[in-house]
Amino acid sequence: MNNSKLLQQIARKDSNKEKLAERVIKNSELLQELFAGLQAPEARIKYGSNKVLVIISEKNPAMLYPKLDFFVAQLDSENNFLKWGAIEIIANLCQVDSVHHFENIFSKYFFPIHAHQMITAANTIKAAAKVASFKHNLTEKISEEILKVEAADYETPECNNIVIGQAIKSLDELFPKLKTKEPVFAFVKRQLKNKRPATRKKAENFIRKNQKLLEK
Known part of the structure; x- marks a missing residue:
């Protein structure tokens, strides 16, 4: 189980990636957790982290x-x-x-x-x-x-x-x-x-x- 609260939220089916992206934008220390998420074995975390990074790159x-x-x-x-x-x-x-x-x-x-x-x-x-x-x-x-x-x-x-x-x-x-x-x-x-x-x-x-x- 991943200890990162951010990644746990990303893994949820109903997670709002837009809101999670805004959260990371407001707290840059969370960015390293997203990059760690790209290496996660769980598909929801890996691809969810990828999606949040795409949104951040736009915003x-x-x-x-x-x-x-x-x-x-x-x-x-x-x-x-x-x-x-x-x-x-x-x-x-x-x-x-x-x-x-x-x-x-x-x-x-x-x-x-x-x-x-x-x-x-x-x-x-x-x-x-x-x-x-x-x-x-x-x-x-x-x-x-x-x-x-x-x-x-x-x-x-x-x-x-x-x-x-x-x-x-x-x-x-x-x-x-x-x-x-x-x-x-x-x-x-x-x-x-x-x-x-x-x-x-x-x-x-x-x-x-x-x-x-x-x-x-």
Whole structure:
């Protein structure tokens, strides 16, 4: 049984992760308990702690920024849930990355897009839009990384089409800020023939919304 009251609360089915995150934000000494929770054998504690850390990264990114290297290391974790949490947390920490540490891990961060795991790639592409919202200087470069999804080889062709759908959503957020819009628009236009109906629909909506921006 874990002796930490915080982790005991996290382990409860009805625990309010938002409130627990606020509690840690108000008392930074509890932060070490969350990191200990990531090592717990109990799934509820491990993944609950991960969830609370994600919330903290959204509400108070400066609190977790000193631990950025820890989360970068988690990108290589064999535990996918911790890896996906790290992807989201790092994106949130970009808001306070005044020393441009993210630029040094750029290739590592976006590697999953041209790897082979659908969910990890989709999570990375989703987070990419948030990174771009904080790192305006990287918007063009991030769009280039997202476009690599078209040449990716995930578990099945359907997996590819699902991730392409997420790519369209993220590119939709980036599109107004892009100086070079044509490659993105051409990519989305090709998805009008995508075999996945939901992805085709995303492409149709994107083109309808952004056609005028291309003509400017």
